[in-house]
Amino acid sequence: MHVFFSQIFNMIMGTVLIIIIFALPIVLTFTNVINLLRNKPTTLQFVEVLTIVAGTILTLILYGVIGLVDYDKPLYTGAIYPAWHAPIASWHMPTILVLGFIGIIGFLLIRLSNGALPPLTLLLCFASMFIGCILALMWIIQLSPHLFDGVLYRVDTFYLCLFPFNCIILYISAVIKAVGAYIPEEKETVYKNAILQKLNIILRNSKSWPLAIVVLTIPILAVVMIVLVILGQHPDAAIKAFTETSDWLLSQKISPPSVEAPSGHYLCTVSLRGHRRVVKPLRYGLRHNNKIVVNRQLCVANAFEDLLKERVPKGHRVIRYIYDKYGYPLSKHIKTPLSADVVYILMKPLEWIFVAVLYLMDRKPENRIAGQYLPYRLY
Template sequence: MSMIFPLLLILFFVLIYFTIKGLKKKKENITTIEILIFVLYMLSFLLFGIGLITHSNQHTDAIDPVDLECYIPFGEKHIITLILYFICFNISAGFIWVKGRKLPPLSLVLFLIFLFIGIVINSAILIQITTHNTETLDVYKENIGTFLFIFTPALSLIIAIGLLIKVIKEEKIEAKNKTYKNKFINYCNTFLADKFNESIWALLFLIPVFITITIILMLFGQDVNSISKVFTDTTTWALSQKSHPPILDHKGHYLCTVAAKGSPDIVKPIRLGKRHKNIIIVNRQLQIANAFEEMITDISPKLHRFIRSNYDKYGYNLSLKINSKMGSNITYILMKPLEWIFLISLYLLCLNPEKKINKQYKI
């Protein structure tokens, strides 16, 4: 694993090198500043990717900040909408940068529309990631997320505005250089050159194109307001409107506790509970295991100390290796036979087994 990251980094820079080489052939008179901005933009993708790796949890997930986990600034269900506009924006920016006014009029207008939409979305992303409230995450006090995410939308805005200025200037120069023998037509051309260039047409058609794309996205399971929900269906970020579950108690990462981090439809969380003064997620399996442990304590404290010492010795280290959603789901399933043994034992030896089970981790 330690060798994979340097290799990927080398491949990334090799890709940038050959991309620049190809651009020099396609685009005439490419400047050093343009190359520098392109390289910085590509590097911002790398930082953004690292940000997504370290901030990959949805607002419904219970996380442990000790494991350097945090919440993603985009809603999972609606992220397809964001990805589509991201792709359209970058393709449009690329074509306008390389071809400029040499593009067919309709293509240029369409690319400008995506540039305008990109400006709005990147502004929203900037607002979203500049505020990251980690106070509810206890030990996670650093706000490295903003640093990792900020460069891509910021550079996108700079590039988009720069390309718009470039197109407007080129259009004015081209329109003013055109002359017609007919005075009336010449007057109309001059008037329209000042009032209605491709940028204006792009603004006029922006809403119809946006509505069309929204309808297409709805056919693929997106909501009519996915473009706003992708920011609001999150937690800890500026535009977030959701709250996250209590953070996991990293001192209680034993097999049953880890199971509470799994998929809700599998591990079946039932309520919140308290363990060592920390709020945790409780499921039936965890309650049964703890009730069984309590019963062993009542019957034989010495046996309980022996079991607990071994569980403390191996349980935590093992839990670190399975501390993920998939690992927790597998753990929950593997623990099922043991859960049934615990439950049968409770019903055999306890007068009120359900009462003992239900009182576990009461707040």
């Protein structure tokens, strides 16, 4: 009986989790769109804050779970792997995240204060949300070619666009609400400070708002870019984040050909998944008629096995049995560049032993090493 109720509980919790992940974004989107289409958008602080918090968390989790890779790495084929490369270059991601959070901060300041802000602060919030709108629009445009065919799952690209779309809706709604509340309240207000009074006059005149917002985005972007450049980002990272990609609308790069998903040989997995500066891939090779990425460590290990097969066939069969028994299960656990790097480093002493044996027992060791995974023999 206890097991039965435990299964029922797990089923209910699983259903609730699925509803939160898939249904909640749709419900929030419809709510925000309907609110915007009303003549006078109302303040739905709980819904709006939930949209921002849940949207940020779920989008970041989804982006991470998909396991997107940059354009300079080959995609896997023959298994459940991403069908497209990352829509944002990972080395420029800090700039995108900072610009996105600037828009969110501007929105939250307006909404949580109900628009009761000084004129300069209000305009700066408008400018921040304008930056967020442009970024969200670029994100949606970038992902639009594969909006309904997905990267890993059929709907993942669509869900990746939901939060940016909601940001645009919320920002527009916040501007309408804040301006509508500001004009009647500040119509008769006269500020002693000349700058504040000038800004107050600008806010009263609706024709001046677009120009004022665009002008104020310049100092905000300047300050943000200076800080990001000091921290190692490029000045034009906001643009290159979208262009230094492949497979998407704004992409300008060409990726290497797709390769067969690694199976049976964990060093194949290491050479493909590890960081290039660590595992040092050399070229493409052929293994069981499938294209793979090879590095020197992989070639050395295979050359050593090839030598054993020639000189000590019985010993080779024993080693091959052990390798097949433990190597393939190990390869399934090498899922990140860091884990591949660790395996590569741990294998280094064994690689040196293999090289020593090859140089002791083979007349042309480098030819044997270089000839691995080629369609012809060099030795």
